[in-house]
Amino acid sequence: MQPDGSPPRSESRADDVAAWESVRDRLRARGLRWTPQRRALVAVLSQTRGHVTGADLIERCREQDPSTIPSTVYRTLDVLEDLGIVRHGHGPDGREEYHVLPDAEHGHLHCRACGAAWEITKDEGATIVASLEAARGFAVDLSHVTIVGRCRSCR
Amino acid sequence: MQPDGSPPRSESRADDVAAWESVRDRLRARGLRWTPQRRALVAVLSQTRGHVTGADLIERCREQDPSTIPSTVYRTLDVLEDLGIVRHGHGPDGREEYHVLPDAEHGHLHCRACGAAWEITKDEGATIVASLEAARGFAVDLSHVTIVGRCRSCR
DNA sequence: GCCGTTGTTGCAACTCATTGCAGCAAGCGG
DNA sequence: CCGCTTGCTGCAATGAGTTGCAACAACGGC
Incomplete structure (x- = not known):
């Protein structure tokens, strides 16, 4: 599974942290904005490995802020996908499934x-x-x- | 779409017709029933090549019988899939896409x-x-x- | 031809995801 | 610090698909 020599996948490697911290600037560089709602979603994503469904992410955001609105989350995910920060596929039932850094390409x-x-x-x-x-x-x-x-x- | 006069790709070949006509008996053989709703859906499917979405099928059934109910259609499609008569996949957006005989395997x-x-x-x-x-x-x-x-x- | 068993239907409620639009606010310039 | 531009949010409505349940009706048996 893990190629030889590669470090065990620890929780948050230094470069992952950097990647998440750069999100704000990457948005700004495109004339996009860094809002509380986006901050919340990015926070949730940064604690996620592998894949999650859209509904999952909404639920997790709601744990932190019950006023989270689904459409905002989905729209933010679209933006993050444009930036190459997440990718989405579809499960066997056709539901959305998001792949998060750094294991997006699978x-x-x-x-x-x-x-x-x-x-x-x-x-x-x-x-x-x-x-x-x-x-x-x-x-x-x-x-x-x-x-x-x-x-x-x-x- | 189809210039008139030009025969589309041969509407129904003999063995296809046979396949559709056998549906009733295949259902019965499993203790399942041949209802007007199923008859309607099978009629629509038998005039279909390639792939259609679930919503498409519902719309086409409604053309013949406006009282068609979505859940019935989806449930019937499940049954037909069990029989190997249709298969479904998902479009790029995750929506259902049904493959109809005889081109199911693609x-x-x-x-x-x-x-x-x-x-x-x-x-x-x-x-x-x-x-x-x-x-x-x-x-x-x-x-x-x-x-x-x-x-x-x-x- | 009627009856009973049990697979099916219709319906209502629900989940996931998308979209249009009006009001809001991030972030820049002054 | 203030105001303006314009990207974003919240909301409501919509579409696709699923599920639980009570009433219904296929169809094999009598």
């Missing part, structure tokens, strides 16, 4: 029978990406890929 | 920039299916696969 594999899920790492996804690149000149967004089927043990 | 490729879509045929998908089969023993449901990215001309 896809998902879901077993329809047992419901288990695995990540398709960048390395693993390379075959898929390469084949569509070669055949069609198509640039696959791996983070948006969700593949459903049956896993080894459920077959 | 995936989709969507360009995020221009919105164009292509089918991933069974042959083309073979690479993807084979690589996950080999690496994980995972049986991919190609008809549920939607891959998003940027096409050659939009890059």
Whole structure:
């Protein structure tokens, strides 16, 4: 799973912290604003690894500020996605699933029978990406890929 | 869309007709029922090629019977999917997309920039299916696969 | 042809996500 | 510190899809 030599994924590495702190400036640089609502969502995201659904994020924001409005959250997520800070895909049921730094570039594999899920790492996804690149000149967004089927043990 | 006179891709081949007519018996064989609502949906599906969204199907059923109820349609689609008569995937926005006989076994490729879509045929998908089969023993449901990215001309 | 079993329907309520719009406020210039 | 511009928020309405439940009706049996 972890490539040799890579440091164990600890809670918040220094460069992750830096990445989150730069969000404010990255917004400003585009003429966008740093509002309390965005601050709250970024705070929640910075404590998140892997993937979360949109509804999850709303709930977590509401824990901190019960007046959180869904449309604001979704709109902020759109903005953050433009900045490349999060990416979204869709679960097996089509619901939104957000991928958070620093593991944004991966896809998902879901077993329809047992419901288990695995990540398709960048390395693993390379075959898929390469084949569509070669055949069609198509640039696959791996983070948006969700593949459903049956896993080894459920077959 | 279709210039008149030119026969569209042959509306219904003999074996397709047979497949649709057998639906009633296939339901009965499982102890399920052949109701007017199911008859209506099957009628609509039998005139459909490729893929349609759930909302599309509801609208088309309503054209014939304005009293059509969404939940009934979705539930019937679930049943038909169990029978292997339709399959569903999700569009780039996560909305349902049903694949109808006889072209059920294909995936989709969507360009995020221009919105164009292509089918991933069974042959083309073979690479993807084979690589996950080999690496994980995972049986991919190609008809549920939607891959998003940027096409050659939009890059 | 009527009856009973049980799969289905219709409906209402609910979840997730999106959109239009009017009022609000972040952040810049003075 | 103040005012202005314009990006953002809150809200309400909408659309897609799901679920629980009571009433209904297919259809096999009598």
